[in-house]
Amino acid sequence: MRDHEPDRLPESLALAVDLMRQEEVPSAEWRDELLRRASAEPRLMRRVTLSVPWAIAAGVLCAALGGAAVVGVTRYSAGAASAARVADGVAASTTANGMMLPVTFSVVAPNAASVSIVGDFNRWNPAALPMRRSPDGRTWQVEVRLPLGLYAYAFMIDGRLAPDPAAPHAAADDFGTPNSMLVVRGS
């Protein structure tokens, strides 16, 4: 039973539906799996704190390379929010301002030639975070380390902006194309 017409969906949701209905998506089961993963939650698996000298040394090295100071190592399981999820078995790092968590963004775009992610975490620069095509040929991924917080973002697929089909959408549409929202939280 359908109690609404697809062409009357809001633009942001219609884009998400379009992405999910691409011809090369193999099955409804695959889509359900994406939604299941979208609803899953990162679970804290294990926390290991480095000894102080090693933490300082690692922090200095990391800060010199990327502005982050690693003072602890935390493991998180797969399956966090939406297509943006905390990756499995990847070390989290911590800055002086708080924890930084590895977040993996992924989107299904089998026919795309290039995909990147833009958002509050990279000054909306499409060249900053290009995504890599996964071995399955249809999914694009990138991992980003983010401090705890709230971020607006979107995918840029062959030069066209699209919201994350599996993430909550933002209210303000100041510039004509919708954004997705990501809450990065510690546990």
Add this chain to the structure above:
Amino acid sequence: MRHALIAAALSAALFGGAAKAQARALPDRLSAPARATLERTIDSARTAGLPVGPLYDKASEGVLKGAGDDQIVRAVRSLARSLADARAAVGTSSDGSVLTAAASALAAGVTPVDLRRLAHPSSGEPSASTLATALVTLVDLVTKRVPVAMATTSIQSLLDRRATDQQFTSLRADVDRDILAGRAPEASVVERVRARTGPPPS
């Protein structure tokens, strides 16, 4: 070794500070008048104790999306006002994530009175993470054409029952799934929230 570490740490701090300063710059493409206007807006927000990161981010977003300078200035000013209104509603101690989510909720049509209730549910203060997640979920429901009042009431009832972050996340995913299956958003929200909160008291 100790001196080397201190020197390296100082370098890292300087490097990090420079990187952070760079991350807070307005986009190069903006005209000088627009840049001056935005800098005044951002300085005012900073003086008022509001988080200014989202204002820089909004300007960068506008540049990427090809918006004109006037449109970017309007969007940044509007966001600054929403952040101030959000802080008045949810409290001065709220962190940046909550303020940004609350500003988004105001932009979605939630009233300041309702926003205040959401931030201070009967069951006690939710964590910043839970409140931010709840507000993001609320906004998402509104973007999917759930009436604002219904979405607000639904999220309020979950907050009153101390719903967890993952319960809000799973609510959104369940409603998405229902909509994809052809269900009306309102009907889905009513049923999914009732399943999490139980029948209304008689």
